[in-house]
Amino acid sequence: MSAAGLLLAIPASAADAGPGAPGIGDPYYPTYGNGGYDVSHYDLRLKYQPATDELEGTATLLATATQGLTRFNLDFALDVSEVRVNGRVAKFATSGEQELEITPATPLAKGQQATVVVRYSGVPGKVKRYGFTSWQRTPDGGVAANEPESAWWWFPSNDHPLDKATYDVSVLVPDGSAAISNGVLVSQSSKLGWTRYNWRQNKPQATYLATLAVGKFDITRNTTANGLPVINAYSKDLGDNDGAARASIERTGEIIDWESGYFGPYPFSAAGGYAPNVPTHYAVETQGRVFYSPAQFAGGANPSVIVHELAHQWWGDSVSLSRWSDIWLNEGFASYAQWLWSEHEGEGTAQELADWVYSQHPADDPFWTVKPGDPGAANQFDGAVYDRGAVAIQVLRNKIGDKAFFALLKAWPAQHQYGNGSIAEFQKLAEKISGKKLGPLFETWLFTAAKPAAPPAAPKAGALRAAPAAPQAEPKSWKQIAATHTIHDR
Secondary structure: HHHHHHHHOOOOOOOOOOOOOOOOOOOOOOOOOOOOOEEEEEEEEEEEOOOEEEEEEEEEEEEEEOOOOEEEEEOOOOOOEEEEEOEEEEEEEOOOOEEEEEEEOEEEEEOEEEEEEEEEEOOOOOOOOOOOOOOOEEEEEEOOOOOOOOOOOOEEOOOOOOEEEEEEEEEEEEEOOOOEOOEEEEEEEEEEEEEEEEEEEEEEOHHHOOOOEEEEEEEEEEEEOOOOEEEEEOOOHHHHHHHHHHHHOHHHHHHHHHHHHOOOOOOOOOOOOOEEOOOOOEEEEOOOEEEEOOHHHHHOOOHHHHHHHHOOOOOOOOOEOOHHHHHHHHHHHHHHHHHHHHHHOOOOHHHHHHHHEEEHHOOHHHHHHOOOOOOHHHOOOOHHHHHHHHHHHHHHHHHHOOOHHHHHHHHHHHHOOOOOEEEEHHHHHHHHOOOOHHHHHHHHHHHHOOOOOOOOOOOOOOOOOOOOOOOOOOOOOOHHHHHHHHOOOO
């Protein structure tokens, strides 16, 4: 929300007001998000009992109406006891899978600021929507971490990356348990057998990137050479995966420093990750505090998955997609970061990895039927979005040359920092920086459901070669990169 928006005169009449849309307009998820308002801040005051999985909460949302509103929706799945808008009791009802319909006592005028307070409670582990849950029960608590939705199970929101906001998350848990969330731990205090953790995320954050984990954690604290706080947390019952998880996640500061050389300054006030005792296999780039399933480290330390998730802090978190069909901007570039790490470690160049992926999938492989630039909701996290998406980036690098390519890797996060972007906007920026027309390249590699013909070999090293005469040698890094592919098995 801009400062100019705060100064707008509030119209005297809301006669032209109407209900806000129940969805924000994303073709992949028509009911996700809502229309008619923009949230600037979430203040969440929670109490959680690990033994029973009971969650109580009061959410205060600061929002601005973008139209006259007689009614508006939030996305939420727990039981609501009271709603107030600008201090006055508001009527509320539920509809669909996750729609909380709120009718304020007085309609909101376009440009008017609103404070929305929602009191609620529930047992999130028992709640399913669309046949699934994004709340993971653990032996000593619970975790909210999923994509593209996880907020509904613990706080009401406008659940789409287009509406980003800052956060204060205050969580009361029994002594001996810890509460992990995004950003900086502002304070911690204990009284009468309960401990309160106060977390602050002071940079805009998409709702699906907000995370909450309660359990018995071992928390480590450190700083990078530049003074960036790094806070990591590990469940105390990770068993055989404990050492490998720590050997990987504790490299967070080192990897952030390395990635900053490619993508520009780290965009947030804190960094870190956490590994709770969950049975899942995926990881999520929850902003500034990445969620890792311990299964990611069942085969030993894997810094490659750390590289992937931390690359998302620029590609997906600081710059979020405009709609979910733009997922390549998140996953393609996070995967390509792993390829750059492979080069850094001397275990295979990005070109060798591109050649390997291309050679491993014959033309009739369904792999090529997924379009990374518009994969469809059912294939949003298909392996092709990651692997074919990364090959497309190498082709782009070959086309525009290293100087323009590495300038582009910094320019995109800088120009769209804390906002949103689309593939079309990225293509336009790439064309501006390189001076080349890139429409055919993007169409072939991102929007065509067929194996592209390999581009002709360039006169110098770095071109994707056509139809190699001999089988490609597997790069040394490939097994570790492939081991991270479960990051999208959500």
